[in-house]
Amino acid sequence: MIDDISRFRRLARAVTTQTGALDTSFLGLGRPLGSARVLNAIGHGKEDVGELRVYLGLDSGLMSRLLRGLEAEGMVETAPAPKDARRRIAKLTEAGQAAFAQYEALSDQSAEAVLGRYKQSEALLAAADLIATVLGRDRIEIIEADPEDPRVEHCVQAYYDEISEIFGVFFDPQVSGDPEAGSLRAPNGTFLLALSDGLPIGCVAVKRQAEGLGEVKRMWVAPAARGLGLAKQLMNAIETHAQRLGLTTLQLDTNGKLTAALHLYRTDGWVEIERYNDNPYAEHFFEKQLG
Amino acid sequence: MIDDISRFRRLARAVTTQTGALDTSFLGLGRPLGSARVLNAIGHGKEDVGELRVYLGLDSGLMSRLLRGLEAEGMVETAPAPKDARRRIAKLTEAGQAAFAQYEALSDQSAEAVLGRYKQSEALLAAADLIATVLGRDRIEIIEADPEDPRVEHCVQAYYDEISEIFGVFFDPQVSGDPEAGSLRAPNGTFLLALSDGLPIGCVAVKRQAEGLGEVKRMWVAPAARGLGLAKQLMNAIETHAQRLGLTTLQLDTNGKLTAALHLYRTDGWVEIERYNDNPYAEHFFEKQLG
DNA sequence: TAAGATGTCTGACTTAAGTCAGCTATATGA
């Protein structure tokens, strides 16, 4: 009755009821659900026909017909892909974008209706982030991003907020942007961002300090994504990128209060070394040889 | 990009992807989704054909045909309702129950797969409860239940755990059951239980103290259901039931630490009165005239 | 008890969704 699995299945029912209602309302716009799904997927940036097919799980014949229908309606235009003329790229026309905007507005309304009627919506959103991230853990992507990308800035801001909180000191997030931004992009470094269905949930950066020597910085995982092994994934990814930048040794500093981080470094091939900088908040220093 | 509505919509996508996968796996059992839905709804206790139709949102013709199909398969038997021979009641046969059990096993497996791969599953479950309850707020039902119903006991246990926590004292939940159980059922009182899609999320009881005088007890709302106005709904419901029991005045005691409760009573027609018992944890005493 | 309402069923549809074999154009690699 009140066992864990029932509790969790209840979530699926609740969301499905809600989303089912949305699907039905999608029909109100007069287009069958199949075409509506295709139109929305294109609107969300899935433009390659093959990718669309996989994403929507459709047969190639059906896909083709649905696209043909949307073309006849004037919602979509397709053209061969420049690099491979067998593949086709679908794009929304202006009318298509307008239709897509209508669907988006419907979805937003339904989300807003729930959020607006609940007072502690930050708690609700945190719960939503957690569940969406756990469910989507197999679809987390780690991408290279510019330090001035707003999604990176969101993570860096959260990172500074958090260490300010932990150390009871105010770390200036340099509202004008990360002062080290320049050294955190190629060829002197790189910034990696973890995305779960578009939401930034973690980051890590590396910065070249000397010939062959790099320092790992800005390691952060969103609260909703902790416990999924994302930190380890990020570290693996940054090591790979560091090697590509020609780095052979990595260093990093951290603080004893960050126990999860300490544990990760100690079990992931890092060796504790002597203090190598004068960062007053750093207590532990690590090094790892790559390759 | 990271606005509240996108964050919330992301949840719907994540759960739909997950549940969509389940729907597809339902097809693996060789029955079209429509019949599978009907079979599952019957298995979950929706036996009245009319209720089934509303619940699944189907046309009466389609409903009838799907039932006929399941009957032909030997999964379902229908019979006229005893009280109204126009209505029909559908029941699973033994074969039907076996098929239903297969679907349940599939659903459990998929929930278990997610839960099992996440360490802090209590956090995940709490988040799931919160979201499911908020989404299902319009479908919360308040029912009369026996004080020894396991769902009531679950709430009472949680109630005692919580006040033990708040007052730093151990309140004995009387493992053998609520000692006042007898006085919390008709004709001397009643116990109300709030259910959200089957999950108990709150309770309240009333107990006759004298001719026309009742006392409200065991008022509790689950953490996941706070902020939805459920306490007020429960109070309204218990007042109605108290009137039916012939009570004209209600009393209750509470503690200053329970600020939300205090605020509710003060704004819901209750008048603060003198201490009327020797409960050492009670600091405030209220009374309300009914009718 | 007759008139109207209700709940379900059936037949005759329409539409959407999905499948499959075979076609064409393009790319790839020995």
Added chain:
DNA sequence: TCATATAGCTGACTTAAGTCAGACATCTTA
């Protein structure tokens, strides 16, 4: 450059899903 693989398209299907009008039995109420 020729065989083979790949991506998408088309025609000819099947199946599922949904709609609608009317039939019938049963209940309700004036």
